[in-house]
Structures are given as structure tokens and as C-alpha cells.
Amino acid sequence: MNSLAKASTLSSENISVWFGQRQVLSDVNLVFPANKVTALIGPSGCGKSTFIRTLNRMHELIPGAGLAGSVYLDGKDIYAEDFDAVSVRIKIGMVFQKPNPFPTMTIRDNILSGLRLSGRKIENGDEVVETSLRRASIWNEVKDRLNDQAISLSGGQQQRLCIARSLAMNPQVLLMDEPCSALDPGSTRRIEETIQELSSSMTIVIVTHNMQQAQRVSDQTAFFLADDNTPGGVVEFGATEQIFNGPIDQRTNDYVNGHFG
């Protein structure tokens, strides 16, 4: 395995988002320090998922999308003209809410798909496959069936396969959009352990609806909220410990204690 890429610091500056004429996010300023796990929490429809998609330029794939502000990866604006979307996405990986392995490929091919899709040469494929699967803690379950179709795996395994697929690209930042929302508690726990281990080599941003999960895996937490008919935004951002145990804003307090949302 090549030496792991260094984790990077990611930050957003005054990110506002529109869909058509409707503004859905307003002035989001967050910093995701290297090797830290940041949880984005908040009720449905407050723009968390939209925000996370602006961080690796997946947002611009949605017809009618608009954006203001900047996202910096180690100080370089990923929306700058000399930084194209493809190279951004190679550096900043993403795991989606629904497991989406490529159904026409085997487990092995799924892991290598990122390298193939980005046009890289695969030199030590077996090693990449094993390392990636080990890092996503699914190696022991699939090592004897690497040539089986990916869709023969269970939902939880598929999601860890998707994580492994992102890891094979050796990203500096990993974005996870509710990665456990479709999974059972056992699979969720294993993915949380994986996140903990990964944070030593990359920066992680995770959207979650699960308060306990945010507390278990994250170092810092941002609470998003969209009041009726206003764009969403960050209400409070700080250390996870502080957000859950001593929030400054009353609305944060209500949300993390389950009083609304």
C-alpha cells in the first residue's frame, strides 16, 4: 500500500445554496480540522445533506442548483477555476445514505472501480482490495467471495463495501451522508468503529439523525436548523461534548434533548 495521503482541513465560507429561486441554505461557515470527525445534526429538510454535497461538488449535478461562498481544501478553493470537480471528488470521497454498490460488478471490481473510473492504472489490485476492505472492517466477511456480485451482500455489508470503495481512492476527506440510516444496530456499530479508526488517517464529516451516534463518533458537532419558510443555517457549532451537554442556544438544547425535530 502506498503511504496514506495526509488528512486535510476542509472549511466552508459563507456557503449559501439555492434550488431554482428558493434559497435553502444561508451563510454556512464551518471548519473541519484534519483527523477530526464532525457530525452534522438537525431535523429533516434543514439542508444538512445539501450542505455536505457542496463539499465535494456533487451539489452542482442537481439541475437548477445555485451556490454562493467558497469551500477550501487545505486553503485552496475547490470551486476555483483551476480546480475541477473530478479532482475534487478524487480527494474528497463520499458515502451515500442508501448503499449503492455497482450491481454489474463483483465485490473486487467494486473496490477497484474508483481507480478504473478515474482512469488510474491498477498495479497492486489485490493489495488495494484487501487494505480497503480491512479498513472498512468487512474483509473477514467477504475475503472468500471477492468474485461474487456485490448485490449478493446484505445491506450493512453493502454499505461497508461502499465505504471500502471510497477508501480505495485514498481520500483526504470522507463525507458520509446518513451512512447508517438504512442499517440494523449491529452494522451501525461496526460502521461507527470503522469511522473511529479512519479518523486517524482522514478528515470525516458525517450527517446523522441519530444523537447517540453523533455523540459516539464525533469530535465536533454542527446543529443545522431551518425555521418555517427561511433558508437553513448553522445554529450552533462546537465540540460535541459542549453541544450535547451545555449548548448555548436554546433551540440546540431543545433538539438534542428531543423536545422537537
Next chain:
Amino acid sequence: MSFAPRPAVQPWARVNTGRRIQILLASIVPILLTAAVILVTGLDRNVALMGVFLPLQLIAASAVGFRAFGRRGVGDAALIVFVVFFATFVLVLLASVVFSLVSQGAQAMSWGFFTQNNRYVSNTTSLEYGGVGHAIIGTLLVVGLTTVVTVPLGIAMAIYLTQSQSKTKGIIRTLTQAISGLPSVVAGLFILSIAITLDWQKSGFLGSMALLPLMLPTIARVAEEALRLVPVDLRYAALALGAPNYRAFFQVILPAAKSGLVTAILLGVARIIGETAPLILTVPINNGTSWNLFSGEIMTLPAYVYNYLGSAFVPSQNRAWGGALVLMILVAILFGATRILSRSKSLKSKPTKEKASK
């Protein structure tokens, strides 16, 4: 927990003898009554089928349904009667077409009929001599050329219609659908007029070009549906891995849509393989074998059928039927082969259940 032996009868499949008899009666009585009406009044059979049998059958089935389940039983019974009646109707129509084709064409069938050409055949020559070998070759060449040209065009159109966000998509889709209503004879005339204007000789190539506008909309539309069925998640997954659009398309979306695209090509071939009018207008026919699409005469199966169908001589009429049957067999072989080819690949890609349950 322990295993229990499988029960002999599924609870939902227990036989209700009383109801069975009712259903049997409800099926037989309308037939007998209709037969009686026909015998007594001398009513036309087709009128009786729709005017007497169908209402009687509906009433009988509704009665049984009502006795069993009340009002919702009536709805179910009526639906079943309609579906079975009209499905049978269509099946009978289809079967009679196939039957007449097979029974009339069978006389012409022999190995020689598939392999020989008609060079030394006259209207009265016995069916032992001559055949459609030259027409099979011609059809395969003409349709093959059209397919080779149209498939990339049609799939490219489908790609454009599904992958781009351009504003002209709507217009192009509407135009494509409009072309699918183009009478085939007009397509033939269009190519013929071009040929006359440019002073080109008629040839198999012109026939291929005349078939193109007929095949294109079918392939474009079916392929568009096939590509649209690929979940957008997969495209996002590929792009999020840092794939440029074209690699995401060729390595992820296209393989996922493969069987649908094969269907698109098949339907396109089926659309044009029996087309007669454009070929009669643009392709000169002959009785000998020709492999040259670009000059001279070449025979195709639809033209062969057309050529002999109007003849007053019995052997020629039989040849026409035989040619039609060969055309149908050809389509069946093409479809069967493609289905088997695309299935054996997709079987390999199915999850291996035994291993998955480990």
C-alpha cells in the same frame, strides 16, 4: 426452534367443492345458452359471441362472486371474465395468423428452399426447385446495414435525451415520436426522390437508408427508457469516486442498462425486418444471389413475398407463403439467439444464493 414437516395443503389453497361447482356451472351454462340461442334464432355467431355470450358470462360470474364475497366479489369476477375473454380473443387471432402461415407455408418448406435461389424458376416450376436463399442473404444484408448504422445513432440519441440537461431535449423527443408515425412508404419515397435527384442507381444500400428513419425512433425510445431505469444513485456513486462523465457512463450506466439496450435493438430489428414498401420502391429485385449492397439487384424476403403473392399460379403463391414463414422463422431465431446470449451473461451476474446465505 425445530423444523416441522411441510403441511400437505397450503391453507389458502384448500378446495371449496361447492364453489368449484358454482364456477364450473358459471362457465358452462353461458356457453350452452349461447349455443341454444344461435340454434333457435339463427343469430350470427360473432354477434352472439359479443352480444349474448359475454353478457351472460358476466352475469353468471358476478352471481358466483356475489354469493361468495358480496359486492367486492362482483368486481373481481367481472375483471376476471373481461381479462380472460379478451386475452383469449387476442390469442386466437394471433394463433390463427401463425397457423395459416405455417399451414400454407409448410408445403414450400425443404432444405433446398432455404438454400437455393430462384434463378431457373418460373411461375409453374415445382416447389422442389428454387428457394429463398438469395432473399435471406439480401434481408440480412439490408437489415444488417441499417442496424449497424442506426444502433449507434439511436443509442446516442437516448444518451443525449437521458444524460444532458439541454433545453432542446423536449423538441427532439417530440420529433422522434413524430417520426415513429411516419408511413414507411413515405420513407421509401423520400430516399427514392433523393436517389433520383442525385442520379443514383437503386440498390440495397438505398433500401437500408429508407429503413433507417423507421428503426431510429424505436431504438431511441426504448433505449431511452432502458437508460432512464438505471438509478441515478449509481451515476452519483461513480461521479463521487472521481469519474469523468464519460467513464461513469461507459463503465457503470451502460452495463447496468445492457439488457434493456439489447431489447431496444431487437425491437428495432423487428420493426423493420418485415417492411415491404420502402424496399419495393428503392431496391431492384432479382432471382439470383447477390452479396452486393451498393450496386445492382438484390432480393429481400418482404419483396420476395410481395413479388409472388399476387401471382395467379399456385406454386408461386406457395412460394410467397413459404417466404413469409421463413421471415417469421428468421425473426424467431434472431430473437431466441439474442435472448439466450444476453441471459447467459446476466445469469452469471446474479447473486450466488448458496454462498450468500453462509
